[in-house]
Amino acid sequence: AQSVSQHNHHVILSEAASLELGCNYSYGGTVNLFWYVQYPGQHLQLLLKYFSGDPLVKGIKGFEAEFIKSKFSFNLRKPSVQWSDTAEYFCAGGASGGYQKVTFGTGTKLQVIP
Amino acid sequence: GAVVSQHPSWVICKSGTSVKIECRSLDFQATTMFWYRQFPKQSLMLMATSNEGSKATYEQGVEKDKFLINHASLTLSTLTVTSAHPEDSSFYICSAPLGPGNTEAFFGQGTRLTVV
Numbered sequence: 183a184q185s186v187s188q189h190n191h192h193v194i195l196s197e198a199a200s201l202e203l204g205c206n207y208s209y210g211g212t213v214n215l216f217w218y219v220q221y222p223g224q225h226l227q228l229l230l231k232y233f234s235g236d237p238l239v240k241g242i243k244g245f246e247a248e249f250i251k252s253k254f255s256f257n258l259r260k261p262s263v264q265w266s267d268t269a270e271y272f273c274a275g276g277a278s279g280g281y282q283k284v285t286f287g288t289g290t291k292l293q294v295i296p
Numbered sequence: 297g298a299v300v301s302q303h304p305s306w307v308i309c310k311s312g313t314s315v316k317i318e319c320r321s322l323d324f325q326a327t328t329m330f331w332y333r334q335f336p337k338q339s340l341m342l343m344a345t346s347n348e349g350s351k352a353t354y355e356q357g358v359e360k361d362k363f364l365i366n367h368a369s370l371t372l373s374t375l376t377v378t379s380a381h382p383e384d385s386s387f388y389i390c391s392a393p394l395g396p397g398n399t400e401a402f403f404g405q406g407t408r409l410t411v412v
Binding site: 287 | 300332340342402403404
């Protein structure tokens with residue numbers, strides 16, 4: 183069965199700290215992977231996506247993620263977080279080649295303390 | 297990027313009434329849209345795939361007679377929660393991909409439904 187799991191449900195960091203949010207997936211075939219962010223009261227927004235090619239993907243706002251096939255992981259990273267990064271982050275995965283019917287992880291709430 | 301608009305953003309209704317939620321792709325055509333539901337402190341769960349001009353495809357465990365989906369045009373899909381009950385209170389989100397293949401999907405802002 184297709185699944186996406188996120189390890190951290192709630193993360194609290196001070197500004198300038200480094201961030202890494204874990205995401206593991208379980209898919210039978212080739213997979214597309216995404217990280218979405220939801221700021222309070224706003225739409226889900228795409229941070230970055232991996233379809234193929236370079237496993238290190240750079241997204242908006244200084245975020246990046248690395249696809250490690252051997253570990254079935256797609257962790258999200260940012261070297262130095264800001265207060266404005268306070269939001270909920272969702273990892274998602276979908277079968278490659280089809281419409282983007284994705285399975286979401288449970289989300290990680292990130293709170294950045296000034 | 298492309299824009300998907302959902303309306304209303306929040307709604308309160310009485311038990312037994314029906315509520316319609318609209319999902320519009322504003323600057324692109326979407327032959328397929330997805331409806332998700334999010335319970336508090338849980339992930340988004342796919343409810344159904346809405347297909348323009350044909351019947352929606354429901355995920356296992358989702359009652360199609362309770363959650364009516366209509367995709368009458370290339371820019372509009374509607375989700376109607378019929379005979380709503382308090383347990384239907386949730387956050388409903390739609391998304392629309394730009395097209396088939398490896399393309400991005402854009403999300404609406406979500407609808408907070410509260411049934412009292």
